[in-house]
Amino acid sequence: MAGFGEKLSLLKKVYILDLARPLLDIADRRIQAAGWTNVETVEADATAWTPPEGKADVVTFSYSLTMIPDWFKAIDHALHILKPGGLIGVVDFYIARKFPDGRQKRQSFATRSFWPAWFSCDNVFLSSDHYPYLDFRFQTERFTENKLTIPYFPLFWWKMPYYIYVGRKRSAGPNEERSR
Ligand SMILES: C[S@@+](CC[C@H](N)C(=O)[O-])C[C@H]1O[C@@H](n2cnc3c(N)ncnc32)[C@H](O)[C@@H]1O
Structure with missing residues (x-):
């Protein structure tokens, strides 16, 4: 099976987007060390940036929607820059x-109340609306949820829910891109 580097080399171009230059500097060093000539970092706003090629095949958000205040704009913008049939991936x-609807697990009152308060101290804003909005905007291909241990959190047995979402841009239909 091909490793991550091999799979990456099959892609024509990859842009890594963030507002934080120091984080992108670390990515630049890793890109250089790995010799990935098709990967470029971009300091820009994910709610507005458009790739020079105009449209993208895939857009991913890795632990970033919870830090983007206008996360719905970021999702709408991803829809806008994706080619018809393109994929969005979110973790x-x-x-x-x-x-929740039948595809999501129910969570306890403690989970739904405590974690948003805890994460908001770090400007991470948990939302119960990401998945419903993604599901409304895209054709859902995959939604899975699981729990992980938060480093340095004293109650190590109390794990944090996370999700993995993959959706496809519809070429037409009731949820096709709204006019901009
Ligand atoms: C928890 S970090 C995740 C970083 C990286 N994606 C990863 O998986 O390691 C969230 C990042 O979202 C970035 N961010 C917040 N708002 C943004 C926006 N409007 N456009 C692009 N990046 C944004 C922050 O600068 C921060 O580095």
Whole structure:
């Protein structure tokens, strides 16, 4: 099976976007060390940046939607820059709605109340609306949820829910891109 580096080399171009230059500097050093000539970092706002090629095949958000205040704009913008049939991938922490749809697990009152308060101290804003909004905007291909241990959190047995989402841009239909 091909490793990560081999898979990456199959892609024509990869842009790594962030508002934080120091974080991108670390990425630049790793890109250089690995010799990935097709990967470029960009200091820009994910709610507005458009690739020079105009459209993208894939857009991913790695633990970033919870740090983007206008996360719905970031999702709408991803929809805008994706080619028809293109994929969006998201991994992030989350809390479920009190009464989630059948595809999500129910969470306790303690989970839904405590984690948002804890994470907000670090300007990470957990939302119960990411998945419903992604599901509304895209054709859901995959939604899985799990729990992980938070480093340095004293109650090590109390794990944090996160989700992995993959959706496809519809070429037409009721949720196709709104006019901009
Ligand atoms: C928890 S970090 C995750 C970083 C990286 N994606 C990863 O997986 O390691 C969240 C990042 O989102 C970035 N961010 C917040 N708002 C943003 C925006 N509007 N556009 C681009 N990046 C943003 C922050 O600068 C921060 O580095």
